[in-house]
Each structure stands twice: as C-alpha cells, then as structure tokens.
Amino acid sequence: MGLTHQPSETDIAETTEDDEATDAGALSAAADELLSGVEGKKGEKGAKRRGKGRKIRIEDFEMLRVLGKGCAGKVLLVKHRASASLYALKAITKRHVLAHQELQHTLTEQAVLKRMAAAGDQANPFVVKLYWSFHDRENLFLVMDFHPGGDxxxxxxxxxxxxxxxxxxxxxxxxxxxxxxxxxxxxxxxxxxxxxxxxxxxxxxxxxxxxxxxxxxxxxxxxxxxxxxxxxxxxxxxxxxxxxxxxxxxxxxxxxxxxxxxxxxxxxxxxxxxxxxxxxxxxxxxxxxxxxxxxxxxxxxxxxxxxxxxxxxxxxxxxxxxxxxxxxxxxxxxxxxHKRYIPPYIPPIDPHNESDTQNFDETFL
Incomplete structure (x- = not known):
C-alpha cells in the first residue's frame, strides 16, 4: 500500500454536512469535466451501440465478486450486460476522496491510463487497459481488463x-x-x-x-x-x-x-x-x-x-x-x-466458472 493518508472515523466525522454537500458538488463538477468523454476505443464503440448520447452507467454491469478492498473503495469483477464481457471495476468512494484530498490520485490514474491507451493498436501490452471511466452520486468508477491470475x-x-x-x-x-x-x-x-x-x-x-x-x-x-x-x-x-x-x-x-x-x-x-x-x-x-x-x-x-x-x-x-x-x-x-515466449507458469482457472477467483488473496473474497 502506498504512503498516502489513511482514513479514520474521526477524519470523516469532522466533515460537516454543509461542507460535505458543497465539496460533493464541487467534486461532481470536477468529475463531470475530467471524466467525460474519456472512454477507450472499446467503450466508444459500446456507447455507439447503445445509442447516441447514451453514457455508460453502473447499471450496465452485473456485479459478480469482490476482487480487492482498500481504504478508498473496492475492485469488483463485473460482467458487461450488453457484451457479456468480464472486466475489473474499480469503485472509489467520493466520501473518501473528500475526506483525504485524494481526487488528484484518482484523476492521475485515469489520465495515465488514457495516455497509454491513446496509442491505439500500438498501446503497450504490459499496461492494464482502461475501457470506461464514469461516476455516480457516491462513487468514481474505472473499468479495466480483468486478469484472473491474481497478482x-x-x-x-x-x-x-x-x-x-x-x-x-x-x-x-x-x-x-x-x-x-x-x-x-x-x-x-x-x-x-x-x-x-x-x-x-x-x-x-x-x-x-x-x-x-x-x-x-x-x-x-x-x-x-x-x-x-x-x-x-x-x-x-x-x-x-x-x-x-x-x-x-x-x-x-x-x-x-x-x-x-x-x-x-x-x-x-x-x-x-x-x-x-x-x-x-x-x-x-x-x-x-x-x-x-x-x-x-x-x-x-x-x-x-x-x-x-x-x-x-x-x-x-x-x-x-x-x-x-x-x-x-x-x-x-x-x-x-509480442508475447511470443511461452510463460513458465499458467494460473489455474476453472473453465466452467467465469467468476473463478482462486488466484486472488482470500482475505478479500
């Protein structure tokens, strides 16, 4: 875990409701400006299939399993309802971002992934791919590749x-x-x-x-x-x-x-x-x-x-x-x-269980 400020109940409790409402509004405005129009190639095609102007929403995904938990939120295994494709969805709570001034970390991650994806077919094959980024009232979301071999x-x-x-x-x-x-x-x-x-x-x-x-x-x-x-x-x-x-x-x-x-x-x-x-x-x-x-x-x-x-x-x-x-x-x-070398280790994965998480830390499952 990085050397970032850790959350506590006191930190969150000290934020008044009025301040929280004001900050939440500012955060949502920032998220609207910075997270809009940043879907990757696959996301853009998906958006077109759903109809012009139709934005990706959390309802477009079926939640399958929790893959990991942290101070700021969770990483979940999800299925995209329209395509049946599996993704890892990182959900970051706005409340945590507000309490610990971590908006920049979230925006940096999205910006780096967007920068790396901008190369299109020439994108580095060893950097995780971002497909969509969006937010709702309570969370910021990043939708990325699911890698079932764990870490x-x-x-x-x-x-x-x-x-x-x-x-x-x-x-x-x-x-x-x-x-x-x-x-x-x-x-x-x-x-x-x-x-x-x-x-x-x-x-x-x-x-x-x-x-x-x-x-x-x-x-x-x-x-x-x-x-x-x-x-x-x-x-x-x-x-x-x-x-x-x-x-x-x-x-x-x-x-x-x-x-x-x-x-x-x-x-x-x-x-x-x-x-x-x-x-x-x-x-x-x-x-x-x-x-x-x-x-x-x-x-x-x-x-x-x-x-x-x-x-x-x-x-x-x-x-x-x-x-x-x-x-x-x-x-x-x-x-x-070009990934031409044969990996010396192939993670065990149940072909009959699309949400197989046997390779992940059991603490989070």
Missing part, C-alpha cells in the same frame, strides 16, 4: 520465492511495461508485486497509477531535460534513496523499485527489510547490499541487481542499458513485446 504478491505469498526462469520471464515483461510508461512521460512511483497482475495466459500487466507522475513524452525532450519531482510517495519497501532523502528524483526511482522486486522474486524478501519503516529507510540509505548464500542467484543476476540498487541515481542501471545486461542475454526483446 504477483499473492503468488509470492503462496510460493515463497520464484524459480530463475519464472523470475526472468516476469522481469523482462516488467521492463517492457516500465519502459513504455517512461517513453510516454510517466514515472510509475509505485512498482511493487501487488501492482503486477497475471493474465489467464500467464503474461503480466502493470496496474494502479494513482501515485504516478506525468511529464511530456520523453521522445520529444532532450535527454538532459527530463522531468523531476519532490513528492514523497510510494511503498516503503520499494522506495529509492533519493525519495527517502527528499531530493529531486526522476524515472530512475522506478528502476530501484524493479531491482528490489527482482531480489524479492528470487529470495522471498526485499533486500533492506526491517520491522518498521524508520529502520528500513536507514538500511536503504546505509547498509551494504547482501545476497543469500544459496543458489537463488548467479553472478549475472547479482550484477544486474547491484546496478539497479545503486544509491546514486546517476549511476543506476536504467533503460536502454538494462536490456543489454548479461542477465537478459538470451532474451529477444521483440519476442517479449
């Missing part, structure tokens, strides 16, 4: 650690996804196992862009004028040193998070783990990077992780050097992008 965090909880081939397969697809975000001018800022979804075919996608930061597309900028930020956000275990120190940072923070994730996939624990955030931050800033004595990693793997976990972002491994590292020497990146 990487659940897989790590069940398996403890992943084998070398499986970790390398996921790592290559994550690199493609992050590189696609960066090319579009987006710093992810919340790369972690919970945000890596696994599809029915065993391939992955990145999701949850509420903490992301947008800049103009990098291809249109000189290499020495990349965007930077000072915002302290992300998830503790995956925060880069420059974020912890409150220094200006840029796209390199995502590669630190990636290095942390690769280490975790192979060992079952993050490299600077501690029982509390304060100690963890000290370890990130000061401790020597240590590797386990077992055979979980070969020298090429350790070399890549050392490069990714460089405390100085100017020296940190980043694109395009990552793809050329010996760890990926057997990888054909064109094959990765």
């Amino acid at each position: 990487l965090a659940t897989q790590l909880a069940r398996w403890g650690r992943l084998g070398r081939d499986r970790a390398r397969f996921y790592a290559a697809e994550i690199v493609e996804g992050v590189e696609g975000l960066h090319a579009a001018g987006v710093i992810y800022r919340d790369l972690k196992p919970e945000n890596i979804l696994i599809g029915a075919d065993g391939h992955i996608v990145l999701t949850d862009f509420g903490l992301s930061k947008e800049f103009p597309k990098r291809a249109a900028q000189p290499t020495n004028s990349l965007g930077s930020s000072l915002t302290f956000c992300g998830t503790a275990e995956y925060l880069a040193p420059e974020v912890i120190q409150g220094l200006p940072y840029s796209y390199e923070v995502d590669w630190w998070s990636f290095g942390t994730m690769l280490y975790e996939m192979l060992t079952g624990i993050t490299p600077f783990w501690a029982n509390n955030h304060a100690d963890m931050y000290v370890r990130v800033l000061q401790d020597e990077l240590m590797f386990p004595d077992d055979k979980a990693m070969d020298q090429d793997t350790k070399s890549l992780i050392r490069g990714l976990l460089q405390r100085n972002p100017a020296l940190r491994m980043a694109e395009p050097r990552i793809k050329k590292h010996p760890y990926f020497q057997m990888i054909d990146w064109t094959h990765v992008y």
Whole structure:
C-alpha cells in the first residue's frame, strides 16, 4: 500500500454536512469535466451501440465478486450486460476522496491510463487497459481488463520465492511495461508485486497509477531535460534513496523499485527489510547490499541487481542499458513485446466458472 493518508472515523466525522454537500458538488463538477468523454476505443464503440448520447452507467454491469478492498473503495469483477464481457471495476468512494484530498490520485490514474491507451493498436501490452471511466452520486468508477491470475504478491505469498526462469520471464515483461510508461512521460512511483497482475495466459500487466507522475513524452525532450519531482510517495519497501532523502528524483526511482522486486522474486524478501519503516529507510540509505548464500542467484543476476540498487541515481542501471545486461542475454526483446515466449507458469482457472477467483488473496473474497 502506498504512503498516502489513511482514513479514520474521526477524519470523516469532522466533515460537516454543509461542507460535505458543497465539496460533493464541487467534486461532481470536477468529475463531470475530467471524466467525460474519456472512454477507450472499446467503450466508444459500446456507447455507439447503445445509442447516441447514451453514457455508460453502473447499471450496465452485473456485479459478480469482490476482487480487492482498500481504504478508498473496492475492485469488483463485473460482467458487461450488453457484451457479456468480464472486466475489473474499480469503485472509489467520493466520501473518501473528500475526506483525504485524494481526487488528484484518482484523476492521475485515469489520465495515465488514457495516455497509454491513446496509442491505439500500438498501446503497450504490459499496461492494464482502461475501457470506461464514469461516476455516480457516491462513487468514481474505472473499468479495466480483468486478469484472473491474481497478482504477483499473492503468488509470492503462496510460493515463497520464484524459480530463475519464472523470475526472468516476469522481469523482462516488467521492463517492457516500465519502459513504455517512461517513453510516454510517466514515472510509475509505485512498482511493487501487488501492482503486477497475471493474465489467464500467464503474461503480466502493470496496474494502479494513482501515485504516478506525468511529464511530456520523453521522445520529444532532450535527454538532459527530463522531468523531476519532490513528492514523497510510494511503498516503503520499494522506495529509492533519493525519495527517502527528499531530493529531486526522476524515472530512475522506478528502476530501484524493479531491482528490489527482482531480489524479492528470487529470495522471498526485499533486500533492506526491517520491522518498521524508520529502520528500513536507514538500511536503504546505509547498509551494504547482501545476497543469500544459496543458489537463488548467479553472478549475472547479482550484477544486474547491484546496478539497479545503486544509491546514486546517476549511476543506476536504467533503460536502454538494462536490456543489454548479461542477465537478459538470451532474451529477444521483440519476442517479449509480442508475447511470443511461452510463460513458465499458467494460473489455474476453472473453465466452467467465469467468476473463478482462486488466484486472488482470500482475505478479500
């Protein structure tokens, strides 16, 4: 979970009814302006089939199962009544957004997904797709792909650690996804196992862009004028040193998070783990990077992780050097992008149960 303000009953109770009504009106107006006309290609076609001017509504979906719960709302498995297609619907309560000033996070996620979808057929295949975004009196809704394989965090909880081939397969697809975000001018800022979804075919996608930061597309900028930020956000275990120190940072923070994730996939624990955030931050800033004595990693793997976990972002491994590292020497990146490699793991899915959620964290089901 990201380092964002957590809800409490007191926070909500302190909002008066008059203030809440006024703020709700302002929020609805903002939502009307910012969420209108943002349906993806599939959504636009669906809107045309339903008739000109007909907006998508929550009544257009059948609610099947809860996939996840958070402070701001829920993610539900839904069926689109007109097409019978399954989607993941993220419902974010306006009350929570009002109480915790999180409108920008919601709008950022929608904006990033819209930006990534604007490429049409050239959209990055490793970023979750947005089909519709809309709202009603109480909630903001994002309708996205449903990936029945659950997330990487659940897989790590069940398996403890992943084998070398499986970790390398996921790592290559994550690199493609992050590189696609960066090319579009987006710093992810919340790369972690919970945000890596696994599809029915065993391939992955990145999701949850509420903490992301947008800049103009990098291809249109000189290499020495990349965007930077000072915002302290992300998830503790995956925060880069420059974020912890409150220094200006840029796209390199995502590669630190990636290095942390690769280490975790192979060992079952993050490299600077501690029982509390304060100690963890000290370890990130000061401790020597240590590797386990077992055979979980070969020298090429350790070399890549050392490069990714460089405390100085100017020296940190980043694109395009990552793809050329010996760890990926057997990888054909064109094959990765077009999903030509056979996934080493296919999630078990009941073909007779369209709402099968066996691959999700049972806490939320």
